[in-house]
Amino acid sequence: MLVKAEEITKRFNGVEVIGKFSVEVIKGEFLSILGESGCGKTTLLKLLSGILDPDEGTITRNFSKQGFVFQDDRLIPWRNAFYNVKIVSDEKHAETLLKRVGVLEHAKKHPSQLSGGMIKRVCLARALALDPEILFLDEPFSSLDIVTRMKLLKMLKNLWTERSCTAVMVTHDPFEAAFLSTRVIVTGRNFKNYHIVKTGSPAERNLTEVLSLQNKFIGLLEEMVSDA
Numbered sequence: 132m133l134v135k136a137e138e139i140t141k142r143f144n145g146v147e148v149i150g151k152f153s154v155e156v157i158k159g160e161f162l163s164i165l166g167e168s169g170c171g172k173t174t175l176l177k178l179l180s181g182i183l184d185p186d187e188g189t190i191t192r193n194f195s196k197q198g199f200v201f202q203d204d205r206l207i208p209w210r211n212a213f214y215n216v217k218i219v220s221d222e223k224h225a226e227t228l229l230k231r232v233g234v235l236e237h238a239k240k241h242p243s244q245l246s247g248g249m250i251k252r253v254c255l256a257r258a259l260a261l262d263p264e265i266l267f268l269d270e271p272f273s274s275l276d277i278v279t280r281m282k283l284l285k286m287l288k289n290l291w292t293e294r295s296c297t298a299v300m301v302t303h304d305p306f307e308a309a310f311l312s313t314r315v316i317v318t319g320r321n322f323k324n325y326h327i328v329k330t331g332s333p334a335e336r337n338l339t340e341v342l343s344l345q346n347k348f349i350g351l352l353e354e355m356v357s358d359a
Contacts, residue, residue: 132193133158133265133297134179139188141174148174151188152322156265161291161298161333163308165348166318167356172301173202173269175322179299180267194297198258200268204250206242212253213238220260228256232286248279252286259290266291268300272307284310292334305352309344310336317348319355326351 134156141149148171156162156179164172177183178190180197206215212234216225229235232252234245242250251271258266271287272280288311291298302308308315311333318325328351330336330344 132156134193134299135191136179136185137189137191139178139185139190141171141178141183142186147321149178149185150321150323153188154179154316156297156299157314158297159295160313161300161311163312163315164299164301164318165305165308165315165352166303167320167352168303170318170320171322172303172318176267176269176299176301194264196261196263196265198261198263198266200251200254200258200266200271202269202271202273204242204254206250206253206257208242211239211241212245212249215242215253216257216260219257224260225256228260229253231290232256246279247275248283251275251283255283255287255290259294259296263296265297265299268298270301270303273303287311288333305345305348306341308348309341315348317351317355324355 132155137153138151139149140147140151164175166172174183178185180199181192213225213229216229226235229238232255234249234252237245237249245253272283275283284307300311312330313332315328315330316325317328328347
């Protein structure tokens with residue numbers, strides 16, 4: 132167990148975003164948090180990672196190194212891709228990771244010269260350059276076209292398998308959750324109503340099984356919206 136959250140509550144300006152929610156993140160799993168926009172997913176991710184503190188409840192973290200891929204890219208705009216990865220690692224490791232994510236030939240380009248997909252690859256390389264025990268991902272592919280997104284989903288699944296890294300990802304896309312996850316929290320607003328679905332290893336999941344899981348998640352989301 133890498134993270135244990137017990138009865139956590141978070142409010143912003145007096146409005147409860149997460150209410151008395153408990154969850155554990157198990158070492159080696161790919162946990163996805165799936166829900167509609169504004170339901171508190173990103174807030175939960177930041178609480179689990181330590182970026183935010185809960186107003187009530189406790190969070191225990193049993194890791195020393197983490198990587199975080201944010202919704203916005205947060206690259207240094209006046210520095211090239213190579214520097215943006217090297218700054219948290221070293222030259223050799225940065226080169227290895229940029230090659231692994233498929234953008235080494237663009238290493239000398241600045242963020243403004245890169246496509247959206249390339250920028251996401253650089254962000255992922257930078258997060259992995261820290262050799263994290265746990266990787267947090269906040270809707271990392273939401274702004275990409277479907278072809279680019281599928282390429283990056285496959286790459287992320289392969290990287291997760293290769294590195295035996297624990298991952299926690301926020302998404303509003305049932306397909307992403309079905310494609311990548313070993314376990315999925317499907318949630319309504321404020322995490323008052325949610326389902327936890329164990330899905331097994333994504334490496335062994337064929338497309339038919341992915342689509343079946345996707346449909347299951349869509350059904351759970353629709354059920355929670357109708358109950359709200």
